[in-house]
Amino acid sequence: MSASVSKDRQFIAVIGDEDSVTGLLLAGIGHVTPPPNASKNFLIVDTKTGADKIEAAFDEFIQRKDIGILLINQHIAEKIRYRIDTYTAAFPAVLEIPSKDHPYEPEKDSVLRRVRRLFGE
Amino acid sequence: MSGTGNREAVFATRQSLGLMKSKLKGAEIGHSLLKRKSEALTKRFREITRRIDEAKRKMGRVMQIAAFSLAEVTYATGGGSNLGYQVQESVKTARFRVRTKQENVSGVLLPTFESYIVEGNSDFGLTGLGRGGQQVQKCREVYGKAVETLVELASLQTAFVILDDVIKVVNRRVNAIEHVIIPRTENTIKYINSELDELDREEFYRLKKVQGKKHRDQEAADKEAKANKLLLGDDIQESEVEGTGDVLGEKEDEEVIF
Numbered sequence: 001m002s003a004s005v006s007k008d009r010q011f012i013a014v015i016g017d018e019d020s021v022t023g024l025l026l027a028g029i030g031h032v033t034p035p036p037n038a039s040k041n042f043l044i045v046d047t048k049t050g051a052d053k054i055e056a057a058f059d060e061f062i063q064r065k066d067i068g069i070l071l072i073n074q075h076i077a078e079k080i081r082y083r084i085d086t087y088t089a090a091f092p093a094v095l096e097i098p099s100k101d102h103p104y105e106p107e108k109d110s111v112l113r114r115v116r117r118l119f120g121e
Numbered sequence: 122m123s124g125t126g127n128r129e130a131v132f133a134t135r136q137s138l139g140l141m142k143s144k145l146k147g148a149e150i151g152h153s154l155l156k157r158k159s160e161a162l163t164k165r166f167r168e169i170t171r172r173i174d175e176a177k178r179k180m181g182r183v184m185q186i187a188a189f190s191l192a193e194v195t196y197a198t199g200g201g202s203n204l205g206y207q208v209q210e211s212v213k214t215a216r217f218r219v220r221t222k223q224e225n226v227s228g229v230l231l232p233t234f235e236s237y238i239v240e241g242n243s244d245f246g247l248t249g250l251g252r253g254g255q256q257v258q259k260c261r262e263v264y265g266k267a268v269e270t271l272v273e274l275a276s277l278q279t280a281f282v283i284l285d286d287v288i289k290v291v292n293r294r295v296n297a298i299e300h301v302i303i304p305r306t307e308n309t310i311k312y313i314n315s316e317l318d319e320l321d322r323e324e325f326y327r328l329k330k331v332q333g334k335k336h337r338d339q340e341a342a343d344k345e346a347k348a349n350k351l352l353l354g355d356d357i358q359e360s361e362v363e364g365t366g367d368v369l370g371e372k373e374d375e376e377v378i379f
Binding site: 024029 | 181184192208215216218232234238264267268271281282283
Protein backbone atom coordinates (compact mmCIF):
# COMPACT_ATOMS: atom_id res chain seq x y z
CA MET A 1 0.00 0.00 0.00
CA SER A 2 2.69 2.45 1.03
CA ALA A 3 4.60 1.65 -2.16
CA SER A 4 1.78 2.90 -4.33
CA VAL A 5 1.24 5.90 -2.06
CA SER A 6 4.86 6.99 -2.21
CA LYS A 7 5.47 6.16 -5.85
CA ASP A 8 4.28 9.46 -7.30
CA ARG A 9 6.06 11.59 -4.78
CA GLN A 10 8.86 12.93 -6.89
CA PHE A 11 9.06 16.64 -6.13
CA ILE A 12 10.68 18.66 -3.43
CA ALA A 13 8.65 21.61 -2.18
CA VAL A 14 10.12 24.58 -0.37
CA ILE A 15 8.88 27.37 1.83
CA GLY A 16 11.64 29.85 2.46
CA ASP A 17 13.08 33.30 2.14
CA GLU A 18 14.07 34.61 -1.24
CA ASP A 19 17.70 33.58 -1.11
CA SER A 20 17.07 30.02 -0.04
CA VAL A 21 14.34 29.54 -2.60
CA THR A 22 16.43 31.05 -5.38
CA GLY A 23 19.31 28.75 -4.58
CA LEU A 24 17.16 25.67 -4.44
CA LEU A 25 15.41 26.63 -7.65
CA LEU A 26 18.79 27.00 -9.29
CA ALA A 27 19.52 23.44 -8.24
CA GLY A 28 16.47 22.50 -10.25
CA ILE A 29 13.79 21.52 -7.77
CA GLY A 30 11.22 24.03 -8.96
CA HIS A 31 8.16 22.72 -10.69
CA VAL A 32 5.07 24.48 -11.95
CA THR A 33 2.20 22.17 -12.76
CA PRO A 34 0.79 23.01 -16.16
CA PRO A 35 -2.56 24.79 -16.29
CA PRO A 36 -5.41 24.35 -15.51
CA ASN A 37 -5.03 24.81 -11.75
CA ALA A 38 -1.39 25.67 -12.12
CA SER A 39 0.46 25.64 -8.83
CA LYS A 40 4.05 26.17 -7.86
CA ASN A 41 5.88 23.91 -5.46
CA PHE A 42 7.64 26.79 -3.72
CA LEU A 43 6.63 29.78 -1.64
CA ILE A 44 8.75 32.83 -1.01
CA VAL A 45 8.26 34.32 2.42
CA ASP A 46 9.37 37.85 3.21
CA THR A 47 8.79 40.05 6.21
CA LYS A 48 5.35 40.99 4.96
CA THR A 49 4.06 37.44 4.61
CA GLY A 50 1.64 36.53 7.40
CA ALA A 51 1.59 33.29 9.36
CA ASP A 52 -1.82 32.41 7.92
CA LYS A 53 -0.42 32.46 4.40
CA ILE A 54 2.51 30.29 5.44
CA GLU A 55 0.19 27.87 7.13
CA ALA A 56 -2.06 27.71 4.08
CA ALA A 57 0.94 26.92 1.88
CA PHE A 58 2.17 24.33 4.38
CA ASP A 59 -1.26 22.67 4.40
CA GLU A 60 -1.40 22.69 0.64
CA PHE A 61 2.04 21.13 0.28
CA ILE A 62 1.46 18.36 2.78
CA GLN A 63 -1.80 17.50 1.07
CA ARG A 64 -0.35 17.30 -2.41
CA LYS A 65 0.28 13.76 -3.50
CA ASP A 66 3.31 14.46 -5.68
CA ILE A 67 5.57 15.99 -3.05
CA GLY A 68 8.01 13.75 -1.25
CA ILE A 69 9.99 16.26 0.75
CA LEU A 70 8.97 19.66 2.09
CA LEU A 71 11.80 22.00 2.97
CA ILE A 72 11.06 24.92 5.22
CA ASN A 73 13.39 27.57 6.61
CA GLN A 74 13.77 27.23 10.31
CA HIS A 75 12.91 30.82 11.14
CA ILE A 76 9.72 30.42 9.11
CA ALA A 77 8.96 27.12 10.76
CA GLU A 78 9.11 28.98 14.06
CA LYS A 79 6.09 31.02 13.00
CA ILE A 80 3.93 27.92 12.52
CA ARG A 81 5.74 25.80 15.07
CA TYR A 82 2.53 24.42 16.62
CA ARG A 83 1.49 23.22 13.15
CA ILE A 84 4.79 21.46 12.53
CA ASP A 85 4.93 19.90 15.97
CA THR A 86 1.56 18.29 15.41
CA TYR A 87 2.51 17.03 11.97
CA THR A 88 3.54 13.41 12.39
CA ALA A 89 2.91 11.77 9.04
CA ALA A 90 5.81 10.15 7.21
CA PHE A 91 4.97 11.59 3.78
CA PRO A 92 5.93 14.17 2.83
CA ALA A 93 8.96 14.49 5.06
CA VAL A 94 9.13 17.97 6.54
CA LEU A 95 12.69 19.18 6.82
CA GLU A 96 13.82 22.32 8.57
CA ILE A 97 16.73 24.00 6.87
CA PRO A 98 18.85 26.93 7.92
CA SER A 99 18.77 30.19 5.99
CA LYS A 100 21.45 32.68 5.25
CA ASP A 101 20.57 35.04 8.07
CA HIS A 102 19.50 32.44 10.58
CA PRO A 103 22.06 29.77 11.44
CA TYR A 104 20.81 26.31 12.20
CA GLU A 105 19.71 25.64 15.77
CA PRO A 106 19.20 21.96 16.57
CA GLU A 107 17.29 22.84 19.75
CA LYS A 108 14.36 24.19 17.78
CA ASP A 109 13.99 21.37 15.28
CA SER A 110 10.79 19.39 15.81
CA VAL A 111 12.35 16.08 14.85
CA LEU A 112 15.52 16.61 16.83
CA ARG A 113 13.43 17.53 19.84
CA ARG A 114 11.64 14.25 19.47
CA VAL A 115 14.99 12.49 19.29
CA ARG A 116 16.12 14.24 22.46
CA ARG A 117 12.91 13.42 24.26
CA LEU A 118 13.16 9.75 23.33
CA PHE A 119 16.62 9.48 24.76
CA GLY A 120 15.73 11.44 27.84
CA GLU A 121 18.16 14.28 27.41
CA MET B 122 -10.54 -17.95 44.46
CA SER B 123 -9.12 -18.29 40.97
CA GLY B 124 -12.64 -18.02 39.68
CA THR B 125 -12.96 -14.39 40.79
CA GLY B 126 -9.78 -13.22 39.02
CA ASN B 127 -9.50 -11.89 35.51
CA ARG B 128 -10.22 -14.79 33.23
CA GLU B 129 -11.93 -15.66 30.04
CA ALA B 130 -15.53 -16.79 30.00
CA VAL B 131 -15.20 -20.48 29.31
CA PHE B 132 -16.82 -23.61 30.55
CA ALA B 133 -14.55 -25.68 32.71
CA THR B 134 -14.09 -28.67 30.47
CA ARG B 135 -11.09 -30.69 29.49
CA GLN B 136 -11.46 -29.49 25.92
CA SER B 137 -11.26 -25.83 26.85
CA LEU B 138 -8.34 -26.65 29.14
CA GLY B 139 -6.49 -28.01 26.14
CA LEU B 140 -7.43 -24.95 24.12
CA MET B 141 -6.21 -22.62 26.84
CA LYS B 142 -2.96 -24.49 27.17
CA SER B 143 -2.22 -24.21 23.46
CA LYS B 144 -3.23 -20.56 23.61
CA LEU B 145 -0.78 -19.91 26.42
CA LYS B 146 1.94 -21.61 24.46
CA GLY B 147 1.17 -19.52 21.39
CA ALA B 148 1.16 -16.34 23.45
CA GLU B 149 4.56 -17.17 24.89
CA ILE B 150 6.06 -17.85 21.47
CA GLY B 151 4.52 -14.68 20.08
CA HIS B 152 5.82 -12.70 22.98
CA SER B 153 9.39 -13.84 22.50
CA LEU B 154 9.20 -13.21 18.74
CA LEU B 155 7.78 -9.72 19.16
CA LYS B 156 10.31 -8.94 21.80
CA ARG B 157 13.09 -9.85 19.42
CA LYS B 158 11.50 -7.79 16.67
CA SER B 159 11.23 -4.81 18.96
CA GLU B 160 14.88 -5.16 19.90
CA ALA B 161 15.98 -5.33 16.28
CA LEU B 162 13.93 -2.25 15.45
CA THR B 163 15.22 -0.33 18.42
CA LYS B 164 18.75 -1.06 17.41
CA ARG B 165 18.04 0.25 13.96
CA PHE B 166 16.22 3.22 15.44
CA ARG B 167 19.17 4.24 17.56
CA GLU B 168 21.45 4.02 14.59
CA ILE B 169 19.12 6.24 12.59
CA THR B 170 18.79 8.85 15.30
CA ARG B 171 22.54 9.03 15.57
CA ARG B 172 22.83 9.48 11.83
CA ILE B 173 20.10 12.13 11.85
CA ASP B 174 22.03 14.10 14.39
CA GLU B 175 25.16 13.94 12.25
CA ALA B 176 23.27 14.70 9.03
CA LYS B 177 21.58 17.75 10.56
CA ARG B 178 24.92 19.19 11.53
CA LYS B 179 26.33 18.44 8.12
CA MET B 180 23.31 20.12 6.56
CA GLY B 181 23.99 23.25 8.58
CA ARG B 182 27.48 23.48 7.12
CA VAL B 183 26.45 22.63 3.57
CA MET B 184 23.68 25.20 3.53
CA GLN B 185 26.04 27.82 4.78
CA ILE B 186 28.42 27.13 1.92
CA ALA B 187 25.54 27.19 -0.53
CA ALA B 188 24.30 30.52 0.81
CA PHE B 189 27.78 31.94 0.42
CA SER B 190 27.93 30.69 -3.14
CA LEU B 191 24.63 32.42 -3.85
CA ALA B 192 25.99 35.62 -2.40
CA GLU B 193 28.89 35.34 -4.83
CA VAL B 194 26.41 35.03 -7.67
CA THR B 195 24.47 38.05 -6.51
CA TYR B 196 27.66 40.03 -6.40
CA ALA B 197 28.81 38.83 -9.81
CA THR B 198 25.50 39.44 -11.54
CA GLY B 199 25.29 42.92 -10.21
CA GLY B 200 23.11 42.54 -7.13
CA GLY B 201 19.49 43.33 -6.57
CA SER B 202 16.54 41.01 -6.58
CA ASN B 203 16.85 40.75 -10.32
CA LEU B 204 18.33 37.26 -10.21
CA GLY B 205 15.75 35.87 -7.82
CA TYR B 206 12.95 37.26 -9.90
CA GLN B 207 14.41 35.90 -13.11
CA VAL B 208 14.87 32.47 -11.59
CA GLN B 209 11.38 32.30 -10.15
CA GLU B 210 9.78 33.30 -13.39
CA SER B 211 11.67 30.87 -15.57
CA VAL B 212 10.84 27.80 -13.49
CA LYS B 213 8.81 25.27 -15.41
CA THR B 214 9.58 21.66 -14.64
CA ALA B 215 11.70 20.11 -11.97
CA ARG B 216 15.07 18.86 -13.06
CA PHE B 217 16.00 17.55 -9.66
CA ARG B 218 13.54 14.94 -8.51
CA VAL B 219 13.31 12.19 -5.95
CA ARG B 220 12.06 8.67 -6.12
CA THR B 221 11.31 6.37 -3.23
CA LYS B 222 12.60 2.90 -2.60
CA GLN B 223 11.55 0.44 0.05
CA GLU B 224 13.89 -1.15 2.49
CA ASN B 225 12.84 -4.02 4.67
CA VAL B 226 13.89 -4.03 8.32
CA SER B 227 12.41 -6.94 10.29
CA GLY B 228 9.19 -6.80 8.38
CA VAL B 229 8.85 -3.03 8.37
CA LEU B 230 9.02 -1.26 5.05
CA LEU B 231 11.14 1.84 5.33
CA PRO B 232 11.03 4.19 2.39
CA THR B 233 14.22 5.88 1.33
CA PHE B 234 14.45 8.81 -1.02
CA GLU B 235 16.80 8.73 -3.91
CA SER B 236 17.53 11.82 -5.93
CA TYR B 237 17.86 11.75 -9.67
CA ILE B 238 18.23 14.39 -12.30
CA VAL B 239 16.00 14.59 -15.32
CA GLU B 240 18.37 15.27 -18.16
CA GLY B 241 17.77 17.56 -21.04
CA ASN B 242 15.81 20.42 -19.67
CA SER B 243 17.30 23.41 -18.02
CA ASP B 244 15.03 26.28 -17.16
CA PHE B 245 17.90 28.56 -16.44
CA GLY B 246 19.73 28.51 -19.72
CA LEU B 247 19.78 32.26 -19.91
CA THR B 248 20.37 33.04 -16.25
CA GLY B 249 23.57 34.98 -15.80
CA LEU B 250 24.11 35.14 -19.52
CA GLY B 251 25.25 38.72 -19.31
CA ARG B 252 27.44 38.49 -16.27
CA GLY B 253 28.56 35.86 -13.80
CA GLY B 254 27.57 32.81 -15.80
CA GLN B 255 30.41 30.86 -14.24
CA GLN B 256 29.32 31.74 -10.75
CA VAL B 257 25.75 30.75 -11.54
CA GLN B 258 26.98 27.42 -12.81
CA LYS B 259 29.03 26.87 -9.69
CA CYS B 260 26.17 27.91 -7.47
CA ARG B 261 23.90 25.41 -9.18
CA GLU B 262 26.37 22.65 -8.51
CA VAL B 263 26.78 23.63 -4.89
CA TYR B 264 23.04 23.79 -4.36
CA GLY B 265 22.64 20.49 -6.14
CA LYS B 266 25.00 18.91 -3.62
CA ALA B 267 23.18 20.62 -0.78
CA VAL B 268 19.85 19.23 -1.96
CA GLU B 269 21.40 15.76 -2.15
CA THR B 270 22.34 16.09 1.51
CA LEU B 271 18.83 17.25 2.27
CA VAL B 272 17.34 14.29 0.45
CA GLU B 273 19.52 11.95 2.44
CA LEU B 274 18.41 13.63 5.62
CA ALA B 275 14.78 13.40 4.54
CA SER B 276 15.11 9.63 4.09
CA LEU B 277 16.55 9.31 7.56
CA GLN B 278 13.82 11.44 8.98
CA THR B 279 11.05 9.49 7.26
CA ALA B 280 12.59 6.26 8.51
CA PHE B 281 12.72 7.81 11.96
CA VAL B 282 9.04 8.75 11.93
CA ILE B 283 7.92 5.37 10.62
CA LEU B 284 10.17 3.38 12.95
CA ASP B 285 9.01 5.44 15.89
CA ASP B 286 5.41 4.50 15.11
CA VAL B 287 6.16 0.85 14.48
CA ILE B 288 8.22 0.48 17.64
CA LYS B 289 5.41 1.99 19.66
CA VAL B 290 2.93 -0.47 18.19
CA VAL B 291 5.24 -3.47 18.69
CA ASN B 292 6.03 -2.50 22.26
CA ARG B 293 2.36 -2.07 22.99
CA ARG B 294 1.75 -5.57 21.69
CA VAL B 295 4.62 -7.03 23.69
CA ASN B 296 3.29 -5.42 26.84
CA ALA B 297 -0.27 -6.47 26.13
CA ILE B 298 0.79 -10.08 25.74
CA GLU B 299 3.06 -9.99 28.75
CA HIS B 300 0.75 -8.24 31.17
CA VAL B 301 -2.74 -9.05 29.94
CA ILE B 302 -3.02 -12.09 27.73
CA ILE B 303 -0.56 -14.41 29.48
CA PRO B 304 -1.79 -13.79 33.06
CA ARG B 305 -5.35 -14.02 31.88
CA THR B 306 -4.79 -17.33 30.14
CA GLU B 307 -2.90 -18.67 33.13
CA ASN B 308 -5.75 -17.60 35.33
CA THR B 309 -8.23 -19.36 33.11
CA ILE B 310 -6.15 -22.52 33.19
CA LYS B 311 -6.02 -22.37 36.97
CA TYR B 312 -9.73 -21.81 37.12
CA ILE B 313 -10.46 -24.74 34.83
CA ASN B 314 -8.11 -26.98 36.82
CA SER B 315 -9.70 -26.09 40.12
CA GLU B 316 -13.15 -26.49 38.67
CA LEU B 317 -12.25 -29.91 37.29
CA ASP B 318 -10.77 -30.93 40.66
CA GLU B 319 -13.91 -29.78 42.32
CA LEU B 320 -15.98 -31.88 39.94
CA ASP B 321 -13.71 -34.84 40.64
CA ARG B 322 -14.17 -34.46 44.36
CA GLU B 323 -17.89 -34.09 43.96
CA GLU B 324 -18.03 -37.21 41.84
CA PHE B 325 -15.95 -39.12 44.37
CA TYR B 326 -18.15 -37.95 47.20
CA ARG B 327 -21.27 -38.90 45.27
CA LEU B 328 -19.89 -42.36 44.60
CA LYS B 329 -19.04 -42.74 48.26
CA LYS B 330 -22.51 -41.65 49.20
CA VAL B 331 -24.06 -44.09 46.76
CA GLN B 332 -21.89 -46.85 48.09
CA GLY B 333 -22.76 -45.95 51.67
CA LYS B 334 -26.41 -45.94 50.79
CA LYS B 335 -26.09 -49.33 49.16
CA HIS B 336 -24.27 -50.59 52.22
CA ARG B 337 -26.96 -49.29 54.50
CA ASP B 338 -29.66 -50.81 52.33
CA GLN B 339 -27.86 -54.10 52.37
CA GLU B 340 -27.48 -54.02 56.13
CA ALA B 341 -31.11 -53.14 56.56
CA ALA B 342 -32.06 -55.93 54.23
CA ASP B 343 -29.84 -58.34 56.16
CA LYS B 344 -31.32 -57.27 59.44
CA GLU B 345 -34.80 -57.63 58.11
CA ALA B 346 -33.97 -61.06 56.80
CA LYS B 347 -32.51 -62.03 60.16
CA ALA B 348 -35.51 -60.70 61.97
CA ASN B 349 -37.73 -62.64 59.65
CA LYS B 350 -35.69 -65.72 60.30
CA LEU B 351 -35.88 -65.18 64.05
CA LEU B 352 -39.61 -64.88 63.81
CA LEU B 353 -39.80 -68.02 61.80
CA GLY B 354 -36.94 -69.59 63.75
CA ASP B 355 -39.09 -71.71 66.07
CA ASP B 356 -40.76 -73.42 63.19
CA ILE B 357 -37.72 -74.42 61.25
CA GLN B 358 -35.03 -74.69 63.91
CA GLU B 359 -33.84 -78.04 62.76
CA SER B 360 -33.39 -77.04 59.20
CA GLU B 361 -31.35 -74.06 60.34
CA VAL B 362 -29.00 -76.30 62.26
CA GLU B 363 -28.54 -78.29 59.12
CA GLY B 364 -27.98 -75.08 57.24
CA THR B 365 -25.16 -74.06 59.48
CA GLY B 366 -23.70 -77.49 59.03
CA ASP B 367 -23.73 -76.88 55.30
CA VAL B 368 -21.94 -73.59 55.67
CA LEU B 369 -19.19 -75.22 57.64
CA GLY B 370 -18.85 -77.85 54.98
CA GLU B 371 -18.45 -75.21 52.31
CA LYS B 372 -15.77 -73.44 54.28
CA GLU B 373 -13.70 -76.54 54.44
CA ASP B 374 -14.07 -76.93 50.71
CA GLU B 375 -12.83 -73.44 50.06
CA GLU B 376 -9.73 -73.93 52.08
CA VAL B 377 -8.96 -76.98 50.08
CA ILE B 378 -9.23 -75.02 46.87
CA PHE B 379 -6.84 -72.37 48.09
